Amino acid sequence: MRKDASEVTAHPVLIFWIIAGWAGYLLLPWYGIEDGFFRFEWLVDGWPLEDDYAPAAVLVGRGEKLWLAPLVPALVAPLLVIRKRKIDPAYSVVLILSGAFGFSWLIAQGFGIGIRGFNYDWLTALFGELGDRQFGMGYGALLVASSFLFLFTQGIAARGAINGDVFVVSAIGGVIVIVATFVFFPIAKMLIFAFITEDGGYSATVFLSKFFDDRLWGLGCLWGARCGAAWNSLFLAVLVGFLTTVLGLAFALVVTRSGFRAKRVVRALTVLPIITPPFVIGLALILLFGLSGSVTQFVAELLGVQPTRWLYGLPGVLIAQTLAFTPIAFLVLIGVVEGVSPSMEEAAQTLRANRWQTFRTVSLPLMRPGLANAFLLGFIESMADFGNPLVLGGNFDVLSTEIFFAIVGAQYDQGRAAVLAMVLLFFTLSAFYLQRAWLGRKSYTTVTGKGDAGVHPLMPKRLAVPVFLVAGAWGAFTIVVYGMIVYGSFVELWGVNDSLTFKHYVTAFAVAVNENGIHWRGAAWDSFWTTIYIAAVAAPLTAAVGLVTAYLLTRQSFAGKNAFEFGTMLSFAIPGTVIGVSYILAFNVPPIEITGTGIILVVSFIFRNMPVGVRAGIASMSQIDRSLDESSLTLGANSWQTFRRVILPLLRPAILAALVFSFVRAMTAISAVIFLVSAEYDMATSYIIGRVENNDYGLAIAYSTTLIFVMLAAVGLLQLLVGKTQIGRRTQFGGGG
């Protein structure tokens, strides 16, 4: 098979990328266009000769920007091997060399020459003043860079790496490059500040003095004073990870393994907190349980005690985070719980195990990857959460808020922020490794190619009762909290004046129709449409990158796989605030200049949320037997076809989870966004926070409520579009098949 493939001398993929490279160099504007990436006025505005829109070839031809000339040989060389066979050593050598040289040169010139000529003094010392400058890269540079990258990976594949599989090698190369560009590069730029002294030099003692700080590591809470933010964060995150996993599992079991009828309600309910904009849950909890909250007042009167501020601190943050992150655990676990093959459970029952034994010894151990992933996500989310500790934290300091205020507070201490970010990263990465150690090298595969005719058994009684109690109580609590929120959007002034009104909705979403068409009069429309647009662009990209990465991690083995996995999880483990500032530091200057655009928002969402797609994909894929891939490959499909035709359809729950999550998170994220929004691209959440800061709770809550309903509709729509995996041939608990 393989030999046949290598004897074909027309290489369509190679030809495609060579053409792409030439098109990028000869035709498209090399530098970024100020109007925006998706504006095409340049086509009629003097292109290709106008300086701002000129392709690299025109610039070089005129004797400008001569540092782009060395790219030409790297583009020419691959033309020589088009007719060569893949097994010919010259084929791979030429592709590897030209790809590597072209790509490195592109990056080197991008960093070497900026808006003020040479970026480094030693370059000026070597070559003298440049007398020219360049702005951020545009379409042309992007296309040429991709072309070099994929020429390089094709060369590597031709040398026999990963069985000569061009798709897999290219996917690995692509993911490495984008993760390096949009995760490692900005974060490295930020973390360097931990070592910078006040006068701009580098020093390790600065780092050490900031690291061994009592506010960070103090253990005062053991004897009545306060503990350091590091311990607080760790303790909180472990609690939240544990609670969300248990609750998420309870909901997943209710939905998949019980006769419970209103499953859709449960699904909708558990999705609610995740689609809630930040601060809203916190405000609702304050109105219920705060010092003047209705529940607190009621209980205090009932028992005749003085109401207290018990909510502020660990209890409040714990409740709010558990409310907010249980759905994430649920979304991860539902795929896993559904994915445990019924035939395993039926086999156990045939061997006379009762339902409890079956659950404890077969179902539960098979869910371990899901449980571990759910815990990990809860832990990391809690570590990085910013909105809830801000509203409910009281004097309970955690790392994420400390980082935010180290940057924007009265101290302006970026170094301290960088040190705190390192501690936070250390915790989250340790959790990540502990999780892997616990899962070990065992196999959790249960869905095989042999067909599966089973039905999931019901939960055993002694499990069902507590599960229903827990899920029921938590579900009821969620309903109360959300009832409060909806109610809050209809009252004049929440907590003070309870007369009902529509005025907040009118202010936010008024629409007028006159002879010129529809006028979006309301104050919220601008940020609303921007948010929908950005979220809709980001979601499919996030899911795609996430699932391809998950596929590489579970299905392929290659050198440096662990480092690769670490890299893809990194952005999730870093709080949004740090991402926000590091993105400004990294992407405000050439070669990649995207601040103030919609692209930077989309990019930040993709890399913030990609890990969830990765985790969901890994959890589901480790349950699908490799023999399915192998039989597909044996039948002559290549790995791309296998991925598309065999694995993707089985991954529907994971795809749905990734799509839903990234869409919703893009609409509700705040901490990174607050640094990245611009006048043209304002997002709903930053608008809402502005209203909250301005006491305009009614409008803020009305807007949030609207967002909640919009997202519910979006989630429902996605669910319809993507559909459901059917593993067994019979439907559960009767009904038509």
Add this chain to the structure above:
Amino acid sequence: MKLTRSVLATSVMAMTMGAGAAQADKLTLYCSAQEEWCQVMARSFEEATGIDVDMTRKSSGETFAQIRAEASNPKGDVWWGGTGDPHLQAAEEGLTEEYLSPMREQLHDWAISQAESAGNRTIGIYSGALGYGYNTDLLAANNLPEPKCWADLLKPEFKGHVQMANPNSSGTAYTTLASMVQIFGEDEGFGFMKGLHANINQYTKSGSAPIKAAGRGESTVGIVFMHDAVAQAVAGFPITVVAPCEGTGYEIGSMSIIKGARNMDEAKAFYDWALSAEAQNLALQVNAFQVPSNKGAQTSDKAPDMSTIKLIDYDFVKYGSSDERKRLLQKWDEDVSTLPQ
């Protein structure tokens, strides 16, 4: 054929003209006051001059962090509003541009002295005095005496009833700390902060959070700038505003031109306009209760009457410098925040 050609020509012309219009005068405004005020300022300036304004609203700390991060390739032109300290700090770091506006003679002295202490890299646009507000319902429910002075907040019956922001994270709280040091002297000022610490129920992160908590009934007293407390009262919350009897410090909301601004001429046009009486009168439309810096501008009748408030001679040069700030904050961290409550 001819038709198509002329249609093409017109559309090309239309598009180039569109592109030309896009390059018309524009201004990128970083605004650190409240949303409505920012909106009104931006729209009114557009009406007055025809210059397009791209406005982004962020808190002064966030804006300062952003201007710093963008220093090598500035995106903003003017930074309007927000407490004076970050503006002074930006001036100290050379992030903002020196400018002498022709409007200066119309301004109060405090606005000019703010400019002079920053080498004319910033200027005062409004001021607001520090004070506190209390929730009348909660005060009555807890049978507490009406506080009138700073010292009243130290009474033992106020234990657990007072909220202020953390000076490490909030400019408002740092102004409180610096004011106490200036009112009572350094030793007694820190003595006051220690006494207050015993009664504090929470050090919030953001400066105006304490009065919002008081408004919602989550704390009895909140130490904030008085115009923030007035805004709560006007919004309908049961808040009474107090100008402490011992005298009090104040902030000067400021405006700066960002160094390397891409639209320098427009930035200066905005700067001059924002110092005019008619621009400053816009504050009245949006319930902003600060005192404007133009002598001819009007002050809201709901605003705290500055003539009845005992203002101290706040030393912005000394207490705005990073060294003094670091020293006081460190002392507060070590001597006050570690005490048991």
